Amino acid sequence: MKWLFYVIVFVYLFYRAVYGLKESNSLYVEPITYEEDLKYLPVGTRKTIACKVLNRNQKVEWLNNHGNVVKHENTNRVFSQTKHLMNSGRIVTEQVLTFTHAVVEDSGVYTCRTDKTSQEVELCVIDASDFVNTPKEIAVNQGRSYTLSCEARGQPEPRIVWNRNGEDIKDDGDDSSKYRLMEKYNRQGFESLLTITSLEADDHGIYTCTAIQENSKLSDCSLSKSWNITLIVNHAPVFLDGNDIELVYAKENQSVDLVCSASAFPKSSYRWFHYEDDHTLFEYSQKQIIDSPDTGEATLSIVADKSNYDRRFLCRATNELGNNSKTFTIVQMEKPDKPSEVNLVQSSDTELVLNISWFDIHFPIDGIEAQYMVVSGTNLKRKTPREAEWKRGKQSELVKVDDGEENIYSLQDLEEETEYWIRVRTKNDIGYSPWSSPISASTTKSDTTLLIVTMETVTESETETDEEKLDEETKDNNEGEVSSHNFEGTFYGLFFIGGIFVLGFICVFVMRMV
Known part of the structure; x- marks a missing residue:
């Protein structure tokens, strides 16, 4: 019977030499996905990460973000669990890493390893910032200095930056600087203070504070949240285009609109006048004025004729903080001037x-x-x-x-x-x-040669790119075919060896009967 045993061993060794029969040592870690288009895992969330190994006899284990082996104790907040699954007719080992209640300290690189290979995966856990004790709207009188406060609470500890109209606000460190920044910590979280000195009408607007959370271990683990604060500067009316006389051109018997618009808070009320002489003003009835509260404008419609040409019209804007005036003059339209x-x-x-x-x-x-x-x-x-x-x-x-x-x-x-x-x-x-x-x-001569060269360059570049893509696809297909052939070779090899064992057993049984 020894010769039969030798034959079986020889066939097995021969098969391994020809087909490379061996248990696969490769592993696969499922990519981490987050819910609701997030790029991080919220604190308190349950999360599992699966690591699959094709060889059921291969030892596989998880290492945490500190390089320590994760224990198989499901009473722990973070534990590992082994499962065996059937995949394509063969048993696959799955090592599952479970976070029952994720915390920020869980962020980092986790490693699934066997004795021959390993694969890493990054986990990002963030306690997203909440803005506390931060107002949405503030009203302050012109001339004062005021400090805007933005307070954010979260982990990792947020840092706050300020901007207005898309431009970052910085403290120049000069006593004459318009803005001054200060940071402090309190029980609620991280607080940033923006002081605006000597408020003017132009300081009215939306100021945005942005809380930026970054993980020092992972470059892609970050989160930014913003909060808008509307600063209202109470001020007397101001004409944005200045107080210079505005010329309004009009043809004979044409109706023209004199539009008076002043920036003010609270909003302005308007009165319209025209000069009877250098010192005498005639006031128009409010019925003759079109008031537009939504846009903060007051329009006076005048028919341009000889009696109105070169006459001065005055608009007076008033609120509780003061008043301001602007003069308009109607000018008879003529043909434009010749280019010089x-x-x-x-x-x-x-x-x-x-x-x-x-x-x-x-x-x-x-x-x-x-x-x-x-x-x-x-x-x-x-x-x-x-x-x-x-x-x-x-x-x-x-x-x-x-x-x-x-x-x-x-x-x-x-x-x-x-x-x-x-x-x-x-x-x-x-x-x-x-x-x-x-x-x-x-005019010049068109440079068609340059166009042809450019087109040829682009064509060559596209051809090279297409060839590279084709080579990569061919390589991937070949690798897939090799993997498929290896799997089929393994399956049929095992079937062949099993047949040899059965045949040997039958031969021994027949010899004993004889």
Whole structure:
């Protein structure tokens, strides 16, 4: 019978050498997910983390965030538990790490390990900040200094930053600084104090304090919560565009609206007047005034005619803290002024960018129009084209260029590498200004070579990216096929060895019978 035993051992060793039959030592830790789109685990929550091992005989254990082995004692707040599950026809060992009541100190890196491999997972536990004793709205009189308090309680200990209108508020440390910051701790939690000195009307607005919680062990374990405090500065009426006389342009017999709007708290009440002479005011009835409480405006409608042109109208805004006045004057609208100078700023293959200026702008401008024509043989030798030649030119509305400069405009849809004569004029509701003095300017040649090179570069880059993706997919598929073949080889190998044992047992039984 020894020869039969030797045959079985030989077959087993041969199979291991050919198919690599061995128990898999790989493990898999399920990724941690949090509820309600959170990126952290709230304090007091129950959480389980599963670690699976394909070899049921492989020893597996959890190490906590301090590197100690988690015990299998379900009476502990944190414990480990072993389970055996059936997966694809084979038994899988699952080691489950359980937090019955998570605390902030549980945050950190946990390790699931066997004697040959290990895998880490990060757990983030946060006691989210609560804002306590923090007001939502404060009203303070102008001229005073006031301290806003923002108090947050949570773990990890929050730090607080202040901002207004998207800009961080900082303490320059200077005695003349507008803002002063101070921090302190009390029984409720962490408190930040923002002192605003000498309150003005411009200090009115929303101040945001943000509590930032960060875990020193995990870079991705953080939380930010914000609280808005509306600061109302009680102040006398202030006109945001200043107290200079406002000119209102109007055509003959046109109805115009004189809009009076002052920033004030409490809100202003308005009265309208016009000057009969330099010292005498005539007050309009409140029935003639359109009051808009929602917007804080009062509008007086006037029909512009010869009796009202150059007359001064006065709006007086009043609240319990004071009053302020603003003067309006109706001016008869006329055609706009002729541009004094036109200069070329930049040129491309289809566009010319122009800088247009005036000696003085007396009347509103609604748009700028350009007239242009190609410099050809008929006007090539002259300094400027004749007026009759301009009739053959084209006209186009100039486009305002938003580059921070007020008088930069663009003439578009031109032919490349072409020289043009150009002149411009302005327009409003009354009509057009005279044409400016003409200038000559040329478009450039389009750089098609650069475009082709760029397209070729992009194509090559996309091809390389696609090839890399294909290689990765092929690699993943090959690894999947190898894993599948290994599993099938293992299964059939075990089946083959079992058959050998059965056959050996039958042979021994037959020999004994004989």
